[in-house]
Amino acid sequence: MSNHDIAQAMRHHHAEMVDTLHQLTQQMVMASNWKFTRDIVTPWITTEIGRQALAEETTVYPVARRINYQLIELMLYDHVALHTLTTELERPDTRDAALMACAQISHLFESHVDKENRFIISPIESLSDVNLEVVLGEMHQLLAP
Numbered sequence: 001m002s003n004h005d006i007a008q009a010m011r012h013h014h015a016e017m018v019d020t021l022h023q024l025t026q027q028m029v030m031a032s033n034w035k036f037t038r039d040i041v042t043p044w045i046t047t048e049i050g051r052q053a054l055a056e057e058t059t060v061y062p063v064a065r066r067i068n069y070q071l072i073e074l075m076l077y078d079h080v081a082l083h084t085l086t087t088e089l090e091r092p093d094t095r096d097a098a099l100m101a102c103a104q105i106s107h108l109f110e111s112h113v114d115k116e117n118r119f120i121i122s123p124i125e126s127l128s129d130v131n132l133e134v135v136l137g138e139m140h141q142l143l144a145p
């Protein structure tokens with residue numbers, strides 16, 4: 001696969017994750033038993049977003065760091081904030097607090113992946129000395145259609 005094909009797959013994967021998170025957030029809003037739904041939503045966020053963040057931190061971010069060190073520090077800060085908000089989603093005893101945490105995660109994640117698409121993936125996909133297939137290693141197979 002070319003860098004462009006892999007970059008497109010990464011953007012597509014981000015869009016799917018944002019869409020799923022919106023659907024899960026909507027399920028939280030509509031749920032008659034919010035705790036039951038929260039206990040379905042939270043593991044998805046922990047597993048999918050957590051795994052994605054960890055993979056990025058060991059693959060794409062080290063490459064992008066040489067282009068823009070401060071941006072990567074900000075992106076790592078987003079990862080910590082997403083993790084913190086997810087732990088807050090596990091705690092609330094009220095529906096409103098859980099909905100607030102879920103909505104914050106959804107908004108932050110959408111903004112975060114938009115920054116990744118625009119300011120990380122786009123610049124590195126055109127670098128002649130970067131092979132995204134090699135950079136992503138086994139992760140790129142997860143993105144394959």
Ligand SMILES: [Fe+2]
Pocket residue numbers: 052053056075079112116
């Ligand atoms: Fe990320």
